[in-house]
Amino acid sequence: MAAAKLPSLVNSALAQARPKFNIFLKYAKVELAPPKLSEIPQIKAGIGKLLTSAKTGAWKQQTVKQATLNVLVGAEVLFWFYIGECIGKRHLVGYDV
Helix, strand or coil: CHHHHHHHHHHHHHHHHHHHHHHHHHHHHCCCCCCHHHHHHHHHHEEEHHHHHHHHHHHHHCCCCHHHHHHHHHEEEEEHHHHHHHHHHHHCCCCCC
């Protein structure tokens, strides 16, 4: 009885998931792509702006929401770096010598 309903359940699940998956692919192509050569000047300008903000103390004038978002982005970068290190050394704790 349940085996007879399985194909219809799978088809309905695929029909419901397809639009959301297409939206995911649309955003993944943009967000997960490496930077293009034309975007390098924008990256340099952003880094320069970040350094001048750190030197002048402009970071102290941020709202709590902006500061929270900046901390979360920084934590995400650190976590992904740590995950990359764990993948590279193939161990969680140390290098296998």
